[in-house]
Amino acid sequence: MDICFYGHAGSDNHGCEAIVRSTYDVLNEEYRLTLFTINKAADNKYQIDLLAKDIVQYHRYFKKNAPSYLLNRFLKNVFNYDNFYYHYANHNLLNNIKRDSIYFSIGGDNYCYGNYHKNLAYINKKLSKVTKTVLWGASIEESIINKPHVIEDLKRYSLITARETLTYEALLRAGINKNTHLIPDTAFMLPKVSLDLPEGFIEGKTIGINVSPLVQKLEKDNNMTYLNYKELVKFILKKTDYHIAFIPHVVIEGNNDLTPLTELYNEFKSSNRVVLLGDYNCLELKGFIARCRLFVGARTHATIAAYSSCVPTLVLGYSVKSKGIAKDLFGSYDQYVIPVQELQNQHQLTEAFEWLLDNEEKVREYLQIKIPEYTLPITKAKNLIDSLVSHK
Structure with a gap:
């Protein structure tokens, strides 16, 4: 079974890298991954190509004064029409949608940055007509969730996982409850690699x-x-x-x-x-x-x-x-x-x-007890994806 991740800014944002790696690990590497990225060169640099069977650069930018650039400016300025831009920017993602795949929007808080949620809504509308889509590990301000066009968009997802209760509860209040679950950020399960410490970095001090x-x-x-x-x-x-x-x-x-x-x-x-x-x-x-x-x-x-x-x-x-x-x-x-x-x-x-x-010792001891309990739902997240697959 193929899965496709999109909404990925590139692995020079190491938070984005952590989401890709930890999500792939949570799914137990049973799924073949295609990663749609804004920065393929960065993903190759940090060896994401060892996880993904394919990495696709999907976000295109207009060349200044090119015909497409001028047409977009005209449509935006005269008619306030954005869809030409969204179609052009996401062409490599939307041009060849894989019907047998599940598409994950993995940006986490992508809905919180300016009007980027409009771009995500355009993508989700196209994808959800063909296959199943997942909003994965989301954090969204309630003021954004409550926008009517955002509610309409969020209801198109086959599955939503919110990574904290403030978002989860706001989603439920907005009526987005069809298949909405509270699952902590998968990056809590990310393993670590311990390199030699540089001079001046004293462990524990x-x-x-x-x-x-x-x-x-x-x-x-x-x-x-x-x-x-x-x-x-x-x-x-x-x-x-x-x-x-x-x-x-x-x-x-x-x-x-x-x-x-x-x-x-x-x-x-x-x-x-x-x-x-x-x-x-x-x-x-x-x-x-x-x-x-x-x-x-x-x-x-x-x-x-x-x-x-x-x-x-x-x-x-x-x-x-x-x-x-x-x-x-x-x-x-x-x-x-x-x-x-x-x-x-x-x-x-x-x-x-x-x-x-x-209060450091008290906090440290608390985390040592809390983290295993807190991360337990992450280990069960794969069941949600397996369920989507079984109902395709």
Whole structure:
């Protein structure tokens, strides 16, 4: 049986890579995978071609001033007509739909980015007429779910798995309950690869830190995210004897974690207690994160790598997914998630970190008990797919 993943941004976003790898593992490699990707070169670089029988570059972009580009501008500006763009962009995905396959929209929070949900609705409408579709590991803001055209689109899926209860409950309230299930993010089951630690990274005595350009763009006060991280690093170096590892989790051009992390590293490298990691695949990154004493992160799948390794974690969040995951783990996201939109002074991240530092053993012991229970539904997710296959 063939399965097809789409909505994949490319494996230079190592969260996307983690979803592909862990979903494939959960399905026990019994299905033949075709991966439709926005960045085939990145997927080959990180050896996703060893999992997928085929990787297809599917998202096309207009060449400026080409006839198709000019026609699209005319249709958009004069008639507010987007379907020509959606058809052109997704041609390689929709031109040869495999009737005997199941198509997974795996982007996780793709419905939360601008108007991208309209592109997903166009794809799903075409696919669902021919075969079965799955929205896999979704997190969606309730304000988006409640849009009438989004409700119409979501009801076309043969199966929806929500990865946290805030999304799951919002889906049910909107009447999207035909085959909707609460299944944690499969990346909680991602294995780790433990490479040699770089000089300055001391296992059990190093604080892992991740920050992203994405959260910086979503802050309300200019540069408040960076100032909070800067104060946090100062606190760790002054008040503890721990080292710090700056760990990137997305290295996409224009949205590269190494940009702010390198800036932080350069400010504090003279302390001889900070180390900047380079780019690694998601398995290797989890191997580094798992050996941190504590972790402070902005990228969701960097924090999932920490949670699932029972590393006490503080999240600088920006959407429903970070709140929902923390709520499901701890009963509340208070103390565990700071929404970036709520940063008002440069000390908030440090104050939250101090609480985590004071409670680290309690949090670590709790995670050691909670994670096996929390991840149990993931092991049963394959049954949902098997059921879809048996009813094709």
